[in-house]
Amino acid sequence: MIIFSVYLSMSTPCINNNHQHCIESALQRAEKVCRESGARFTAARRRVLELIWQNHHVVSAYDLLAQLQKDDPSAKPPTVYRALDFLLEQGLIHRVSSMNAFTRCDCRHESSDFQLMICSGCKRVQEIHIPDLPESLKQYAQSQNFKTSGAIVEIHGLCQHCQPVQTD
Numbered sequence: 001m002i003i004f005s006v007y008l009s010m011s012t013p014c015i016n017n018n019h020q021h022c023i024e025s026a027l028q029r030a031e032k033v034c035r036e037s038g039a040r041f042t043a044a045r046r047r048v049l050e051l052i053w054q055n056h057h058v059v060s061a062y063d064l065l066a067q068l069q070k071d072d073p074s075a076k077p078p079t080v081y082r083a084l085d086f087l088l089e090q091g092l093i094h095r096v097s098s099m100n101a102f103t104r105c106d107c108r109h110e111s112s113d114f115q116l117m118i119c120s121g122c123k124r125v126q127e128i129h130i131p132d133l134p135e136s137l138k139q140y141a142q143s144q145n146f147k148t149s150g151a152i153v154e155i156h157g158l159c160q161h162c163q164p165v166q167t168d
Helices: 019-037 042-054 061-071 078-090 135-144
Strands: 093-096 099-102 115-118 125-129 153-157
Touching: 019 042, 019 078, 042 061, 042 078, 042 099, 061 078, 061 099, 061 115, 078 093, 078 099, 093 115
Parallel strands: 115 153
Antiparallel strands: 093 099, 115 125
16 A cells, blocks of 8 residues: 655635735746746736636636637637647646646646646646655556656545535
């Protein structure tokens, strides 16, 4: 049996429930990451990241496009997809492969190894870090003579708010 410790990076609500503070912190971090890497943090990229952070749940590229078009009716899908690709490359968001959607990256972790817990009810996503899991998966794959090229762990279920109330 393998026992893992779990680091929940998004288990608490925004500081003092100030969601705007979380958004501003994410944008400031993005500016810093881009400045340090020499990448351009354009207005479109900034707006897409802001829209992702406004959601606690997964959001699709077309949902983002619809939100962008409220401000700029001329916004087109390539603008969104280019921004998403950039934000993924910079490690500022996560792709939720099973839902063909995206979610914010809390970025309070040192490692690029992460797992996602996704509520099937409200679609909220919680980023978690189980430090030993990536190495355990790699070792198991090697024991099966399987060469890995990456691993994405998405855990689907119901969060505490969406679980049916148990009555005795």
